[in-house]
Amino acid sequence: MNAPPTDFPAPPGTFTDALVRAAERRSAPAVWDGDRRWTWRDLLHQSERTAAALHRHGLAAGEVLAAQLPNSWELVVLHAATARLGVLLLPLHSAYGTRETRALIEQSGAVALVAATGRRGHDRLHEIRALREDCSGLRHVWVSAATGTGDTGGLPDLARLLDPAPDPAAVRLPPPPADPAAPLVLLASSGTTSQRPKLCVHSHGGLLGNAAAVAADGGFGARDTVVSASPLSHAFGLLSVHLALVTGASVGLFGAWEPRAFAAALRGCGATAAFAVPAQLRDLLALPADGSPAAPPTLREVRTGGAPVPRELADAVRRVLGARLIVQWGMTEIGAGTYTRPGDPPEATGTIGRPALGAAVRVRRDDRPAAPGETGELQYRSPWMFSGYHRAPEPTRAAFTPDGWLRTGDLAELRPDGSVVYRGRADELINRGGLKFSALEVEELLDDLPQLAQHAVVARPDPRLGQRSCLVVALREGTRLTLEDVTGHLAGKGLATYKLPEQLVVVDRLPTTVTGKIARARLRTIALPPLPPRRPRRTPVAPASRTEAGT
Template structure:
């Protein structure tokens, strides 16, 4: 029987699905089963740490199954959707696992989302429930959830972490343990979701438009997790610190929280990557692995350079992804933080690339790695879809056993992003080296076209970071009547310091950069705008420079 959610999902062709099974990529097991495996093997080992709360694997499995039963008792059914808007904490982990067990599909919203995004996502997914915190940083998430329920009749159940109002349900009660969970386990095993059914909805990234829903099945997501765990060296001795929003694919499953729990390691939940708290947690728990976006990695490097702490002695690997890490910052990770850098380039839509821990330093610092699976197919093509040779930047196309074949209920987006034979176009511009490692040159919308000459924004940004006083850099296209576009650079600088356009131009000339790549306009700001994912919001910067040009009486186009 086809589930409601499956009706909006594009399945892999039957022959490919059979091949993925035959080769062992798909194991035909629901995600919850892997957690139970670990709990049976290591019942007394600590699985999740959140402040003073420590859950063993036996306790985690108990809460997972007890919560799965309670969600069903609330009236939710397998294949129903629940919006999950929770900060990093044990509640997020247990609720997500409980959904996997019950066959309820979590929609991974972000704590930063507000009514505009959540209304769209709730209606698109037809969610019947939402899980929110009560208040974070003076924002009342519970009140927002109530407003959503008024405007969206299908949204019937509001779960609140913290203090729940009378008509809402306190999430912690749903996630509470029971004395004997064996009966619940037997019942849930008997009604376990199909491994081919949707396990969760991730949100598409990007800075334009509202997010799209990415359907990940139990089979493909389990393989995603396992394939990512191998190059990261995850074992039951791994201690993972999660500070990025856990609802993102990167900290959730690359290998992330789920990879650690599959392996029997320990995961530490922290709602913020603020260096003082993160470093204290690393020292206290003996953290061996953590994840960061480039801006966080840079903050950690600067903090360690200033404070000179001894708190990072156990940190072995720092994964950095989400956007291209400038080479100059990459080269500081090992000497300053003491950890091996692992660059990660991937997408919630599937393909994950990593550098390997034993790669030469040059590969680690200047590339974004290679696919984690032998089954990942990658093509680099030109604007006409023709394959390009190694060393020539082009658009990346990919497909494989954990790259879905389309977005959920999004035919127009699917027509743009997926080819009829299943190749996914992420919009990333990459260059493949002869050794198979990829270098991310930016986004197709992040290439500046100066009179026909293409400039990679990320290439310029990486060079500008060689100026010590530059703390953040963003290169964007500035509209121009003559050339169509010119290169404009936005930067933030260290307090009390000054960086001029002439200084940057001189650096690039001395570096030997082509003249057409040298920035022609500089804007120094106190802070760069960011997206909800923490990436620099270049859409806002393009709008800002257009306003500045108009105010100056410059008619760009």
């Protein structure tokens, strides 16, 4: 791992170090959860009490506690308490079912689980009991009952870990971790391209250093309030808490996605920055005008990522929400990797920005540096990255080049000004008779087709050409779509003929990850009908200024 650059501010140390400093700097409310408010000092004191409760139950440094909770004060307390003890927190997406949760508990070796008994009206008590029985390594299970029910089904209540008694001083807690390189959190990779997520080990200094870099690049300070629509079980969402912590600012916690509720949350805590993925932004922008603004006048910035961001979306955010749009690219292994800057011109939203302070990127093609404007594999290096995959030395070694750069698996091109243009995943390339193109390029051009609720372009095997492209879609209610509609739309935008989809498949819903991305590994397992026989294209002629190839 590289050392931090000499011109970078001193790293924030450990999580507990940063929390102590934040408690000393800010006496106003710092953590907002609905109508509940707490200061950083409240969090510091509660984390000591919860750490003492966990210690009494035998949890020790280096062990893993899994938490499957919505964004909430309780989850932030567990984050601070496990950091205080040296226990690794494994935040699990609330959308995981029993199968995914069981696999990650066993993969991580978790000895304790904290879980909510319900999600969106679904009772999960029987699932939690099954996990307790099936996962032999689990020594403890605590549950958080659904609001208003208080029913824990006989399982220990999470409230026991939050009880103000006993005095932590009477428990004789071990000293907190002193080394910023000590492990803090395990984060499961998003699983877009593989069936089995990997568990990324992140240190105190890595996650907090990444947040400090974002703060320095983005001009965040103690007067900011950050609200994220992304779960804290995802690196994008977790960044919002760490960003507030290292700057002594405040953070608003938001649970399950609902655009009106999110708009109300932004107004309720006077948010200056909002984190939301493009699909959520579209929902927010589509809210009917009912007299309530979609965003408060304090909102200065909207940070987004995880999916392509067309120029029209950036323009709509500025026009409707009155905020600038920051486009961010990252990975579970990296956190916030590259992003546009507040002073960038509007056209910068066509890129994923420049590397975070202290980080570097390079683009390689066929084991050589790619020329400016040439597409190749994006490789990344930073002192704030993950330290490896949990209990997986071989995949960890394979993830890096011999000279220490992370192989991201993403395709990109590098502009002369250092900004990066994202070109999709390497495994999203389609090779039609030797002519290669990115599925992402085609998908982006279809973003404004009104019939589409979801869409993805996938490669289908072909005995003569090697591969042909297929468009898989879920349609908006009451609409219809033909392949001719699609090819006409794309040809009208000047797309080369060999890149046009040759099959259209309509499904009820495309599989997604818990963070809303198309799960391409699962998409490839959908039983699709055979490709139609190849026939001469009868496609509307593309503009004369665009050369067509591969016909």
